[in-house]
Amino acid sequence: MSKLLDNVCMELQRLPGIGRRTALRLAMHILKMESETVDSLSESISRFRHDIRYCLSCNNLSDEALCPICSDERRDRSTVCVVEQVGDLMSIENTGQYHGMYHVLGGVISPMQGVGPSDLKIDLLCDKLLAGEIKEVIIAISTSVEGETTLFYLMSRLKAFPDVKVTTIARGIGFGDELEYVDELTITHALLNRREL
Amino acid sequence: MSKLLDNVCMELQRLPGIGRRTALRLAMHILKMESETVDSLSESISRFRHDIRYCLSCNNLSDEALCPICSDERRDRSTVCVVEQVGDLMSIENTGQYHGMYHVLGGVISPMQGVGPSDLKIDLLCDKLLAGEIKEVIIAISTSVEGETTLFYLMSRLKAFPDVKVTTIARGIGFGDELEYVDELTITHALLNRREL
Incomplete structure (x- = not known):
């Protein structure tokens, strides 16, 4: 097997939820992508890891000392x-x-x-x-x-x-959840916190 | 939202099977990885795309003119x-x-x-x-x-x-396949190509 392919597969497998097969599928897709697109993908990963900061006020991810939310007047x-x-x-x-x-x-x-x-x-x-x-x-x-x-x-x-x-925040039955499949604790909470219509 | 995070998520979403949520999860994982590991991930992606070649003899992926299989005596x-x-x-x-x-x-x-x-x-x-x-x-x-x-x-x-x-290559029922769930065409083939024990 090609060392370059082997390498990229091994590196991709460090990511969560990516096994041998998925890594290979991703690699094959990368091969078909424009080379500029691949460069911007690889750059964005590296830059994200190196340049990201944590907001000094709220600990949100941020590019600056304060995150966009904390600096929004x-x-x-x-x-x-x-x-x-x-x-x-x-x-x-x-x-x-x-x-x-x-x-x-x-x-x-x-x-x-x-x-x-x-x-x-x-x-x-x-x-x-x-x-x-x-x-x-x-x-x-x-x-x-x-x-x-x-x-x-x-x-x-x-x-x-x-x-x-x-x-x-309120606990209860989510929209679209089927009562049949909701756990007892959630149903109990939802019953205790019932609202008048 | 941080531009760096936004960027890396958008780039990751170009890969097959990676949606908004998965991209975010990968980004969060990248954040926790050693910075050298992230660099080697990003480098391997870029190098793979730029340096990979196709074997001149068999069209397999290769680092050289001939792939490891074609050059194996x-x-x-x-x-x-x-x-x-x-x-x-x-x-x-x-x-x-x-x-x-x-x-x-x-x-x-x-x-x-x-x-x-x-x-x-x-x-x-x-x-x-x-x-x-x-x-x-x-x-x-x-x-x-x-x-x-x-x-x-x-x-x-x-x-x-x-x-x-x-x-x-032979067509038939795969090992571990349940006959009940195998399609008719495969079963037909498997019957026609039955082997004496």
């Missing part, structure tokens, strides 16, 4: 939505319904994986709250065991700011 | 296995059971996609046959309509070499 600075990771922030942004600020923790507390509270950007959040501009903290972290642990720890830290309202 | 030069594409060659190589040579057509005849016989490396195959060293041509192309058309055309060209034995 039109956003509502009285509300902060706390998320685990950048992907979650993007999912919320994609709804186009939220106009407040964000705070990216950078993970959840997980003793199993050696992630403690000090590994997350919780102090940075508390520092921001000290300024007094924030009126509401919306916690939007997952309902896993780690997520609940993180929520519990966060709540204990947020007690230091009694004037700040703390909320979490 | 220990291979049986009396047998040539004709395949559609490099991936097929690799699948056969991976069995470790075939020690002859290959010939990569580079596709199948497909009028729908504008691929005619002249777009495939059929002349190159005939030129090799002229030398008289080849005793058997094994045709291992897929049984799609395009594959059958290609097979038909190939047979007509190979008539010019009456001394060369032409065979195709």
